[in-house]
Amino acid sequence: MGLVVSNGRLYHADMLNTIVHGDPTALPPLVIAHGLYGSARNWGVIAHRLSDERQVIAVDMRNHAHSFWDPLHDYPALASDIAQVIEQLGGPVDVLGHSMGGKAAMALTLQHGDLVRKLVVADIAPVAYGHSQIQFIEAMRAVDMSQVHRRSDAEQQLAKLGVERALQSFFTQSLDVTGKRWLLNLDVLADQMPNIMGFPELDGAWDGSALFLSGAASDYVLPEHRDHIRGLFPGARFAKIPGAGHWLHAEKPREFEAAVRTFLNA
Template sequence: MGLAVSTGGLYHPHMLNTIVHGEPTSLPPLVIAHGLYGSARNWGVIARRLSDERQVVAVDMRNHANSMWNPQHDYPHLADDIAEVIDQIGGSADVLGHSMGGKAAMTLALQHGPIVRKLVVADIAPVAYSHSQIQFIEAMRAVDFSQVSRRSDAEYQLADLGVEKALQSFFTQSLDIAGKRWLLNLDILASEMPNIMGFPKLEAAWDGPALFLSGGASDYVLPEHRDTVRFLFPGARFAKIPGAGHWLHAEKPREFEAAVRTFLNA
C-alpha cells in the first residue's frame, strides 16, 4: 500500500517515465497527466491516497522531468504517449489530467476513445487560450546556476524575477541541482507554446463519463466554454472547488481527492 515504483523508462526508451502507486485491483487503474512545468512527483500525495482502492500511475509528460525530450510537443503526440502507457498496464484506464495534461487527456479520449473508461479534466477547456506561460520559461532561463547549491537558492532568484511563492517551490521540483540544470526542455516548450496554448481541431466526440473539475476562483473554464465541452464530450459534468485557483489539486488537495474519488466510484 502506497509503494511508489518508478519505471525509469528503462525498457521503453520512448515510453514516458511513470511513478506507480499501489497494486492492481478489481477497479480500473488511474493514469494521471500533470500540467505544464509539472511532473509525476507533483501528484504524489493525491496519487498515494487514491491508490488505496486502485493502482495509480502518474506519468512524466514528454519534455518534462525524467521522460524523453522530443521536438514535437502537440496534443496528438502527448495523447499517443499516454495511450502507450495504458497499453502497458492492461489496455484500459481512468484518466485524470490537469491543464496541459487535461488537454492531452481530452485528446486521448477523442482519438483513442475505447481505452478511456472515465475522464477527469482539471481546470482546463478544449479551447485555445491567449494567456501564454512563456514568462515562466524566461524566469527559469534567467536563474544563475553558479549561485545555486540548494533548492532555496533558485527559489530566491525566482522570487527576485517576480515569480509568486507557490510557483517558486513548484518549479524548483524540476531542478537537477547536481547537474545544474532544469529537468524541463525549456527551448522546445517555448517554441511549441502555440500548440500548448491551443487545442487540435478533431472531428470526433467522446460520450463516456467526463468530469470537468475547476477551481472556483480560476478563469480557465468559463461559462462560454461549456457548449464546446458538451459538443466534444456529451457526457460531461461540471463541478467547482470553492476558493481554489488554477492549481486546485495543490491548493485544496483533500477536496480535490474527494471529488475525483466520488466520480470514479460512481
C-alpha cells in the same frame, strides 16, 4: 523500448517515465497526467491517497522530468504517449489530467476512446487560450546555475525575477541541483508554446463519463466553454471546488481527492 543519449542524458525513447502507486485491484487503474512545468512527482500525495482503492500511475509528460525529450510537443503527440502507457497496462483505465495534462487527456479520449473508462479534466477547456506561459521559461532560463547549491538558492533568484512563492517551489521540483540544470526542455516548450496554449481540431466525440472539475476562483473554464465541451463530450458533468484557483489540486487537495474519488466510484 530503446535508449537514446542526448546532451549527455540517457532517455527511454518514446516511452514516458511513470511513478506507480499501489497494486492492481478489481477497479480500473487511474492514470494521471500533470500540467505544464510539472511532473509525476507533484501528484505524489493525491496519487498515494487514491491508491488505497485502485492502482494509480502518474506519468512524466514528454519534455518534462525524467521522460524523453522531443522537438514536437502537441496534443496528438502527448495523447499518443499516454495511450502507449495504457496499452502496456492492458487498458481501459480512468484518466485524470490537469491543465496541459487535461488537454492531453481530452485528446487521448477523442483519439483513443476505447482506452478510457472515465475522464477527469482538472481546470482546463478544449480551447485556445490568449495568454502565454513563456514568462516562466524566461525566468527559469535567467537563473544563474553557478550560484545554485540548494533549491532555496534557485527560489531566491526566481523571487527576484518576480515569480510568486508557490510557483518558486513548484518549478524547483524540476531542478537537478547536482547537475545544475532544469529537468524541463525549456527550448522546446518555448518553441511549442502556441501548441500548448491551443487545442487541435479533432473529429468526432466521446460519449463516456467525463467530469470537468474546476477551481471556483479560476477563469480557465468559463460558462461560454460549456457548449463546446458538451459537443466533444456529451456526457460531461461540471463541478467547482470553492476557494480554489487553477492549481485546485494543490490548493484544496482533500476536496479535490474527494471529488475525484466520488466520480470514479459512482
